[in-house]
Amino acid sequence: MVLCCVALLLALIMYVIISTGHSMQMHYSTRFTF
Numbered sequence: 001m002v003l004c005c006v007a008l009l010l011a012l013i014m015y016v017i018i019s020t021g022h023s024m025q026m027h028y029s030t031r032f033t034f
Helices: 002-033
Strands: none
Touching: none
């Protein structure tokens, strides 16, 4: 039960990090192009 909650929380954190990292990468790439 606890392990399941921890795995779910870890997946959520990883998703947030990946989504924010992707948006930051897009922001930097657009800035460097212009």
